[in-house]
Amino acid sequence: MSSNPSHSTDLNVDTKSPANPPEALPEPGIPAMRVKDLSFYYGVRKALERVTVDIYQGRVTAIIGPSGCGKSTFIKALNRISELEAQVQVDGLIEFFGQDIYSSRINLNRLRRQIGMVFQKPNPFSMSVYDNVAYGIRVSGRKSKSELDDIVELALMNAALWDEVKDVLSKSALGLSGGQQQRLCIARALAVKPKVLLMDEPCSALDPIATMKIEDLIHELRSDLTIVIVTHNMQQASRVSDYTAFFSTDESRIGHMVEFGSTSQIFRAANEARTRDYIEGRFG
């Protein structure tokens, strides 16, 4: 696949220059990521079959479906993090603003800085709150202390955590509650200014109040950020997302995408009977 030179979010060049020139982003409604005929294998076992979907810029896309349908596999393919966990093989194409992210020329560090991720279980580093948020900046190049302070504060504010942690910035992040830890992980991801944020069941380990805070946060962030969220909670998908993709498995236990559409259409008038059955709680 050709990479489009008009987009300056160039992942191929491995430079350490801290400031990339600000680029004109595509209009809303333009895909930030395009997935075409994606088939995904763990070793020789096929986990996903021919998924084609567009992830729209500045929107929230929810991935729903029963256990084992490849939701997590799919989202972990979008920033190539699955390669760190297992021997994987990918057929098909995933583009990030026109660039084939599985091209051999891709610099994975740049790619993952552009496509951030929040995991299922909060996983703050065993360092201070401040150092957690500053981590991504520090590994990508030197910044002055005051610049770093500003970035950390902004990221924590964007993650709606600043007021709760501004007095304990130098304390260990492991002392925070589960919900605070997860918002810290979001702040940590936001600090490196990603274009896309992947969230893999970010609320599954949290209580309802912490869940609500994360959902509010997703609402706040959606205008500036493209979000993909995997969830097994259908109410959550309907509350937070603009688009919904329904994944399911066939008899051979290979995941595939059944249907994609705007969230209101999927939840009110899904085209596929299987989608309707799942949403009405008849299986999964």
Place this chain on the structure above:
Amino acid sequence: MANPEFGYDSTEIEDLSQPLPPVRQLFSYAMTAIAFLFTGLALLPLFAILIEILRQGLPNLSLETLVSLPAPVGVTDQPNGFANAIVGTLIMVGLASLVSIPIGVMTAIYLTEFGKGGAIANSIRFIATVLSGVPSIVVGVFAYGVIVLTTKSFSAIAGSFALAVLMLPVVVLSTEGALNLVSNSQRLASAALGSSRFQTTWRVVLLSALPGITTGVLLAVARAAGETAPLIFTALFSQNWFSGLQNPTPSMSVLIYNYANSPYVEQTSLAWTASVVLVLMILLINILSRLVTRNRLDIQ
């Protein structure tokens, strides 16, 4: 409906305040007593050694023994001590640590972070495991053959080399254990923020594993400080002050070994006192490693 097989009959609810049958109570007490008895039995030799060392060695422990050289046999008007052996042990263990800790930690990093699951990593781990079981006297003979015979001199370097060989597998295996304890989600979180593998290892994995690594390393140091066999063939011994890495060098353990067999009372009593000091040194290292571990628990 009551099901007699599962005891769901509500008319037969057990009286919860009823004590257990006497036989079961008796058995319980007996087992508890036996467990205590054997624990005491296991601790007995430990305390016997400690008490005997303290009883024999403590009376002669003074500042003088810590700062002066061993007095020649029969000379009573000179201060008698083993300061040269303390210095020698510190130098040789220190040098051995300087060599074995970086190599060992780096090897463990390769095993867990870069070569994990590969044939090379598995072979290295196997070799390290075998090496950790090699008797220390064999390591001493090895160092004798490699260094003493080629340089034609007993030396602190040969002693340090033997201790380093002895420490290396301990450092590798304990560090590997500590690195394996670091949750994989930490590595993923770091990678997802765009850090390279080296950055992840250096800034996240090593940081999280540091207390565990320190504990393992300190235990390896403590073990090396107490070793005699590898030093007898390599560093030998000397009655004088440390005089350079290429010369025979005294150490606490060899001093104890030499003087404990001595027919002279001054030397045997010095060996007891040296034992006290050596045990205290090792105890100090162990306490240090405990403190490091406890700090980690406090954070979590």
